[in-house]
Structures are given as C-alpha cells and as structure tokens.
Amino acid sequence: MSKDGGATPPPYVVDLSVAVAVARFDASIMSLMQGYDARGQSLVVPVLTLTGASLDVRTDDADDLLEGLERLGNAEVAPVRDAEQATRLAEVIARTGLDPWDAHVAAVADAAVCPILTLDAAKWQEHARDLDEPLHFIQITDPDEAPGGPGAEQTDPDEAPGGPGAEQTDPDEAPGGPGAEQ
Amino acid sequence: MSDRKARLTITVDPRLSAYAEQLVAEGRAPSVSAVFNDAMEARIQRERRQRRLWNEAAERADPGKVARMMAHVDAQAAALLRGE
Numbered sequence: 001m002s003k004d005g006g007a008t009p010p011p012y013v014v015d016l017s018v019a020v021a022v023a024r025f026d027a028s029i030m031s032l033m034q035g036y037d038a039r040g041q042s043l044v045v046p047v048l049t050l051t052g053a054s055l056d057v058r059t060d061d062a063d064d065l066l067e068g069l070e071r072l073g074n075a076e077v078a079p080v081r082d083a084e085q086a087t088r089l090a091e092v093i094a095r096t097g098l099d100p101w102d103a104h105v106a107a108v109a110d111a112a113v114c115p116i117l118t119l120d121a122a123k124w125q126e127h128a129r130d131l132d133e134p135l136h137f138i139q140i141t142d143p144d145e146a147p148g149g150p151g152a153e154q155t156d157p158d159e160a161p162g163g164p165g166a167e168q169t170d171p172d173e174a175p176g177g178p179g180a181e182q
Numbered sequence: 183m184s185d186r187k188a189r190l191t192i193t194v195d196p197r198l199s200a201y202a203e204q205l206v207a208e209g210r211a212p213s214v215s216a217v218f219n220d221a222m223e224a225r226i227q228r229e230r231r232q233r234r235l236w237n238e239a240a241e242r243a244d245p246g247k248v249a250r251m252m253a254h255v256d257a258q259a260a261a262l263l264r265g266e
Contacts, residue, residue, distance in 0.1 A: 009259050009263065012259075025235070025239060026239075027239040027240070027242035027243040027244075028243050028244065028247050028248055028251065030236060030239035030240065030243070031239060031240050031243035031245075031248045032248050032251055032252060032255075034236065034239075034240055035248060035252055036252075061235065064228070064231055064232045064235055065232070065235055065236070067228075067232055068232035068233065068235060068236045071229070071232065071233075115258075115259065115262055117255070136262055138255050138258040138259055138262070139254075139255075139258065140251055140254070140255055141251065141254060142247050142250050142251050142254070143250055143254055144247075144250055145247075
C-alpha cells in the first residue's frame with residue numbers, strides 16, 4: 001500500500017513504441033517518463049526494447065537518449081539473464097508471433113504481472129490473450145488529441161483499462177519502428 | 183575538490199588492461215592510469231550529454247499535454263488495480 005493508503009501501482013513495462021518515441025526525441029513522452037520517475041513510479045525496460053528502438057532510429061543521439069532512459073532513477077532494464085529466460089522468450093515468440101523486442105515485453109509483463117505502457121494499444125489488444133494469463137496494457141495518449149478532438153473518444157478512459165476490450169490506438173499516432181502498426 | 187590525484191586499487195578485465203598497456207607501449211597514452219582517467223572522463227561527458235538531452239526535452243514539452251497524458255494513464259492504472 002502507498003503512503004496515502006491507496007494500492008501501490010505495479011511497475012510499468014515500457015514497450016517498443018515508447019522507447020522509439022524516446023529515441024526520436026519526443027519531448028512529451030520523455031517528459032512523461034521523467035514525471036513518473038520523479039514521483040517514484042517504477043519503470044521496467046526490457047533490454048530488447050532498447051535494441052528495437054536503436055535499430056529503428058540509428059543515430060548516436062538516439063542511443064544517448066535510450067541510455068538516458070536507463071539512467072532514470074526508477075527505471076530498471078530487464079535483461080535476458082539466463083538460459084531459462086532465453087527459452088521462455090523463445091516460447092513467447094513462438095506462441096504470439098511477436099518480434100523479439102515485443103515478445104520480451106510480453107514475457108516480462110507476463111512474469112511480473114505488470115501492465116505494459118504503450119502508444120500502440122492495438123498491437124497489445126491483438127495479443128492480449130496469447131499467453132496463459134491475459135496481458136494488461138495502458139495506452140499513453142492525450143485525450144484532447146483523440147480523433148475528432150476533445151471528448152471524441154469512443155471509450156471513457158476511466159472505464160477502459162488495458163487488456164481485452166481496451167480502447168483502440170489512433171493509427172496516426174502509432175510510432176513507426178520494428179513491428180509498429182502502420 | 184583537490185586537484186591531487188587519488189590513488190585507487192581497481193580490478194579490470196584482462197583485455198582492457200592489455201589494451202591500456204598497448205596504448206602506453208605505442209606511445210598513444212602516457213600511462214595506464216591516464217588511459218583509465220580518460221575513459222572515466224569520457225563517461226562523465228557522455229552522461230552529461232544524455233542528461234542535457236533529457237533536460238532539453240523537458241523544457242520543450244507542453245506541460246498541459248503531459249499532465250493530460252499522465253492523468254489518462256493514471257485513470258487506466260487505477261482501473262486495472264480495481265480489477266475492472
């Protein structure tokens with residue numbers, strides 16, 4: 001329980017779309033990450049997510065920005081630590097058909113029972129039930145920039161936690177990158 | 183902070199030690215200590231650059247937009263915690 005008596009939020013697992021936004025110097029996403037870090041929200045960054053984001057952008061600045069993500073005080077990079085984790089990752093890839101970086105996110109979220117923080121909810125909605133336990137995800141979006149403008153979202157965000165049935169991603173805001181929805 | 187050099191005892195990988203000694207032998211560095219000094223200085227500069235880039239992003243961001251996104255994320259997280 002947190003100090004105010006509320007339930008302590010679990011760590012958020014950062015997915016490729018968020019890492020690519022950081023690598024592309026998306027000021028809003030980077031500021032959001034810093035905001036969560038400042039208030040003590042734990043962030044888990046699967047290491048293959050950094051690989052995918054670095055592949056997507058391929059500049060020294062991007063790599064510096066990704067290293068900076070790792071250096072946030074409450075961020076932790078999740079490695080592929082040993083043979084057991086490596087073979088578990090292979091199993092997730094085989095079951096879901098996801099790219100390795102996305103599968104690593106799914107494997108970490110599944111093992112730690114943590115929600116995935118994403119700009120690309122559609123991808124996770126598609127794979128939410130591929131594993132034994134449903135994957136939960138949280139979409140980063142500015143409600144005022146939802147299609148049709150403020151208040152035009154089809155789903156009340158308070159009623160739409162990630163997971164099966166969560167709101168759709170605005171394809172115009174889906175970041176590119178390995179495995180990104182176009 | 184004093185400018186006097188601090189004496190440290192460190193343990194390094196054999197290949198790094200060998201490379202440092204090679205640089206000295208080739209006249210590309212005055213000493214093994216200087217090689218590791220330079221490496222630490224380079225790391226400091228890289229981390230400063232990373233912090234500067236992140237700080238620049240924070241200055242460029244629209245605080246209102248970031249606050250709305252955070253509130254939206256928080257609402258979804260709260261709903262997850264409630265099991266909705």
